[in-house]
Amino acid sequence: MNIILVCSAGMSTSMLVTKMKKAAEDRGVPADIEAVSESALKRKLDNLDVVLIGPQVRYLEKKIKSQLEPKGIKVAVIDQMAYGMIQGEKVLDQALGLYKGK
Amino acid sequence: MNHPLMQRFIEVAGRIGAQRHLVAIRDGFVAIMPLVIIGSLGILINNFPPFGSFDLPGILNGIFGEGNWQKVGGSIWNGTFAVLGLLIAFSIAYNLAKSYEIDGLSSGLITAAAYIMLVPETPDWGLSFAWLGAQGLFVAIILALVLTELFRYLLQSRLAIKMPEGVPDGVSRSFTALIPASIILILVGLFQALMSHFAEISIFEWIFNIIQEPLQGLGNTLPAAMVVSFLNHLLWFFGLHGTNIIGSVIEPVYLPLIEKNLSLYQSGVSAFDVPNIVTKPFLDSFVFMGGSGTTIALLIAIFFVIRQEKNHPYREVAKLSTPAGLFNINEPVIFGLPIVLNPIMMLPFILIPVILTVTSYIALATGIVPKTVAILPWTTPPILSGYLVTGGSWRGIALQIFNLALAVILYIPFVVAGVRALKQRMETR
Numbered sequence: 001m002n003i004i005l006v007c008s009a010g011m012s013t014s015m016l017v018t019k020m021k022k023a024a025e026d027r028g029v030p031a032d033i034e035a036v037s038e039s040a041l042k043r044k045l046d047n048l049d050v051v052l053i054g055p056q057v058r059y060l061e062k063k064i065k066s067q068l069e070p071k072g073i074k075v076a077v078i079d080q081m082a083y084g085m086i087q088g089e090k091v092l093d094q095a096l097g098l099y100k101g102k
Numbered sequence: 103m104n105h106p107l108m109q110r111f112i113e114v115a116g117r118i119g120a121q122r123h124l125v126a127i128r129d130g131f132v133a134i135m136p137l138v139i140i141g142s143l144g145i146l147i148n149n150f151p152p153f154g155s156f157d158l159p160g161i162l163n164g165i166f167g168e169g170n171w172q173k174v175g176g177s178i179w180n181g182t183f184a185v186l187g188l189l190i191a192f193s194i195a196y197n198l199a200k201s202y203e204i205d206g207l208s209s210g211l212i213t214a215a216a217y218i219m220l221v222p223e224t225p226d227w228g229l230s231f232a233w234l235g236a237q238g239l240f241v242a243i244i245l246a247l248v249l250t251e252l253f254r255y256l257l258q259s260r261l262a263i264k265m266p267e268g269v270p271d272g273v274s275r276s277f278t279a280l281i282p283a284s285i286i287l288i289l290v291g292l293f294q295a296l297m298s299h300f301a302e303i304s305i306f307e308w309i310f311n312i313i314q315e316p317l318q319g320l321g322n323t324l325p326a327a328m329v330v331s332f333l334n335h336l337l338w339f340f341g342l343h344g345t346n347i348i349g350s351v352i353e354p355v356y357l358p359l360i361e362k363n364l365s366l367y368q369s370g371v372s373a374f375d376v377p378n379i380v381t382k383p384f385l386d387s388f389v390f391m392g393g394s395g396t397t398i399a400l401l402i403a404i405f406f407v408i409r410q411e412k413n414h415p416y417r418e419v420a421k422l423s424t425p426a427g428l429f430n431i432n433e434p435v436i437f438g439l440p441i442v443l444n445p446i447m448m449l450p451f452i453l454i455p456v457i458l459t460v461t462s463y464i465a466l467a468t469g470i471v472p473k474t475v476a477i478l479p480w481t482t483p484p485i486l487s488g489y490l491v492t493g494g495s496w497r498g499i500a501l502q503i504f505n506l507a508l509a510v511i512l513y514i515p516f517v518v519a520g521v522r523a524l525k526q527r528m529e530t531r
Contacts, residue, residue: 059116084438
């Protein structure tokens with residue numbers, strides 16, 4: 001599955017991505033995880049399954065949802081605490097939950 | 103804290119943050135940042151003060167011949183800061199067109215051409231650098247927005263040439279843009295002719311005089327700096343990316359202010375004597391240390407208050423946040439502590455930066471500390487940033503240390519209160 005995290009400059013979110021990748025590897029979950037800025041998101045839509053939005057740009061939620069949900073891509077804002085504490089496991093769970101609900 | 107008024111605030115701020123034209127302006131400025139930073143670096147190297155017996159410009163001049171080395175920085179300047187308006191015109195038009203999913207390259211090129219059409223000529227048929235650069239920034243923004251909208255309208259109208267299928271994409275694109283581009287440039291030409299017939303001054307001087315200069319004058323005052331600081335942190339307190347949301351408004355005002363400082367510094371004026379106090383690097387280096395909210399001071403305060411309990415949740419967050427915090431990235435502490443919507447942290451998080459804005463303004467205005475003469479990547483760690491941003495002055499570091507100490511002292515009572523509140527909550531549970 002392909003997961004993309006959206007934040008402002010892809011700066012702080014990249015730390016989270018590293019942790020999520022490690023969590024996925026430990027569990028043997030085949031997942032492609034990447035952090036991009038909002039403007040770069042459009043170029044990444046192929047085979048995308050889940051988009052997670054950083055809490056600091058949560059105002060993008062409506063816009064991204066309206067664009068991607070018709071394409072069957074799940075969209076959600078990352079749990080704020082998990083984001084802050086860089087809990088890769090938790091955020092991965094969130095992504096997997098969304099993916100299963102698909 | 104789930105008041106309807108607050109929800110409304112978040113919604114409005116969000117709408118501003120996602121507004122198409124404002125996003126295009128912001129991304130336009132973000133796109134030219136690499137050029138701006140290297141332009142500023144060129145100036146800094148050219149004018150760096152001798153470090154004891156280590157005189158960088160002196161050594162380099164010894165190698166390349168007197169004055170030759172300076173040409174490197176000088177020509178970088180010409181290609182970056184000196185044509186800021188032109189670069190921005192292209193960059194904003196490109197981004198706006200992209201957001202409509204129309205041909206960004208064509209839109210950028212048309213706007214750049216129109217910009218050059220309007221730039222006043224020098225008597226010997228040259229382009230006036232004065233208006234290609236930061237002074238033309240507002241014309242650039244207006245042109246980019248208006249012409250891209252016009253371009254979009256014309257593309258959708260029947261005037262656009264539709265090529266038959268099978269024609270290569272590049273060819274078809276340039277033909278599609280042909281008629282809209284012609285109409286736009288003819289309109290701009292007519293406008294230019296009318297301006298020179300009916301008005302004594304160019305559109306550049308006009309916009310500069312009535313919009314840009316007053317706004318810059320306003321921007322360079324203490325109250326304006328306090329408002330910028332306050333708004334940024336109010337937004338962050340609600341968990342929204344403050345700098346991102348207000349960026350489209352503050353960049354056009356503050357970039358020319360630092361440009362003025364840089365160009366004077368380049369011509370040999372000392373960092374003490376350059377005119378503008380409030381600039382983006384001023385806020386980045388002296389106020390937003392460790393990120394918005396001067397959170398590096400909060401981290402220090404936490405380590406100071408909680409010395410015994412190694413596993414205290416606050417301490418855990420602080421430990422986790424420190425490495426990124428040194429580079430002014432502070433989402434972990436903002437969302438993890440959390441600061442967002444935390445009533446105890448509201449007051450210090452919003453007010454400490456405003457207070458530091460005042461102390462820094464006073465330090466620069468009274469001439470105790472030199473003004474800002476460099477644009478650094480915002481991830482430059484404090485102390486280093488204070489040194490570089492003032493053109494290599496220890497006084498810049500001193501101001502940062504003073505501000506940090508003040509912020510730590512102001513944060514401590516709130517950390518103590520937070521720890522107490524957390525304990526109470528644990529016990530009642």
